[in-house]
Amino acid sequence: MYLETRANAKTWYRTILAVAISLGLTACITSSRRASASRRPATSGSEIAIERPYGLPPGAPGTGTIPGMELSADQKWPAPSAPNTAANGIQAEIARCREIVQRFSPPYKELYDALKSQNLMGLKIASEKLAFASAATCDQAPARQDLVQSALTTINTHSGRIGLILPLTGPNAKLSNYVISGMRASFRDAGKSFEQEVILKDSGGSTAGMIRGLAELIVRDQVGVVIGGFNHSEAEILAKWSDKLFLPVVLLNRDRDLTKASRYAFMVYPDELRLADALVQGMAERRLKRVAILKPTSGKADKVVEYFKQSMVAAGGEIVTELPYTQGSFETMQEAAFKLFKMSMTGREEEFKATYKKIQEEAEANGEAFNPKMVYLKPITDFDAVFIPDDFRTIRYFIKIFRYNRVERLTMIGNHEWRSPALIEPYDDFLSGSIFADFIGSYAKIPPSIPAPMLNNQYFVDPQSVASIDFQLVGFRSAQVARAAINQQAGRRQIATAMAKVTTDQVGFPGNVRLFDDTRHAAWPTYLFTIRKQGLFLESSNPKGLSFGSPAPGARRG
DSSP states (O other): OHHHHHHHHHHHHHHHHHHHHHHHSOOSOOOOSSOOTTOOOOOOGGGOOSSOOBTOOOSSBTTSOOTTOSOOGGGSOOOOOOOSSHHHHHHHHHHHHHHHHHHHHHHHHHHHHHTTTSOOTTOOOTHHHHHTOOGGGGGSHHHHHHHHHHHHHHHHOOOSOEEEEEOOSSTTHHHHHHHHHHHHHHHHHTTOOHHHHEEEEEOTTSHHHHHHHHHIIIIISOOSEEEEOOSHHHHHHHHHHHHHHTOOEEEOOOOOOOSSOOTTEEEOSOOHHHHHHHHHHHHHHTTOOEEEEEEETTSTTHHHHHHHHHHHHHTTOEEEEEEEEOTTOHHHHHHHHHHHTTOSSTTOHHHHHHHHHHHHHHHHHTTOOOOGGGOOOOOOOOSSEEEOOSOHHHHHHHHHHHHHTTOOOOEEEEOGGGOSHHHHSSOOGGGTTOEEEESOSOGGGSOTTSOOOBOSSTTOBOGGGHHHHHHHHHHHHHHHHHHHHOOTTSOHHHHHHHHHTOBGGGGTOSSSBBSBOTTOBBOOOBEEEEEETTEEEEOOOOOOSOOTTSOOOOOOOO
């Protein structure tokens, strides 16, 4: 009897150890949200490419090791110690079983509660035992064994299909359908069937709809990967559940500031932090060290402005001033320009008096009537450039205001909103040498399966198609990431590990380096454009780690 008890204890030790190994392997990388200024390693020669995007992630090719993949103490499932006696062995089994119940029963119970209105009879879902287990379940050997096996099955078994949950009804329905079109194009290009590989759910744009759709995907459909998080609130929900369930997810929302990051949540979208870095790199090339910022009060540019300031400081640049304005309001825009160029007499009284006297004397000498309105202070431009993250209409309006204030020349810096044929046609020499960044280089080089009705050149498409193309590309790239990582023979944590190793060339981006950085944000390329009289020119160099104190690089420009 004693030998039988010891044999059972050994068997249970091996089973629990299997659970510990299965549930305890770290799938992804843990690190701070934003790396330091020295976050980028040296560029490898293999990264050089024609039409090189700014901000392409440097480092070893994707087949190399991934920093941060080693286990940390807080990420390991508690490993059982070898039992010294039969009694100790059984107690260890019970303790481990209770840990499994404590860890997994509450989240799976919540998912099942979200499906109360649905008939799940006869599906024989392993997670059901996990959802309705209690600590008492672990006291009896048969029930304990059944529960442990259910945990193994739940975590390691999936259908091999991809779940997609988007707000298909409500204000974001149109944009969500663009994402779906892009995903369909990705599967079509790979010779795969979107309908067979993907299960689509409508979140309805609500928290309840999001939880219900996720519950269906996890419990009933048993998908291996979930794509979603179209807006911030949905991204928060997916990130939270991915951590609870060891579920790899691809988030489409471009907001980096999740309340709590997940080791299993990967962000695939055009990244404004990388866009800000590209702008600062371009400014450093041109020795534009001191910059002023004009920021719209709508809030749409708050993130990119914050990232821009961080990048400027990290590169050794200086933010001279930051002034708000309301888009479309001449009064607030003129007020911002008035402050920007220090046109007020406050602090310049003596200068104004001298100018007043000079113009009065010149009028008398010429026998002309003196007009006090002709007395004005010259604008003070004590900065190298001005950053205005707004659309082309606002930029052209500011140019008129600058000229009204007798500003003759000023380098202007912009974000992706600048990109429009109306920015350069008709040409305005005030914009000569100004730069902006965007997430697409040449429209001629996007996947052919995504329609792009180009206008006069490869850098512009029909304005009505811009949003469609942008969101289709997000869908296309996210589908490529999921397809590259999913494997029906691997558990969910192993899929997340594979996702962390996906390379840029696997999703159609330049180079062959890791797609995701240590915070699991995809290295979506950014491209720098220069405005010249001859038109728009795409930068072809890709400086790395460039600062305002470094020697001038011999970058080739268009």
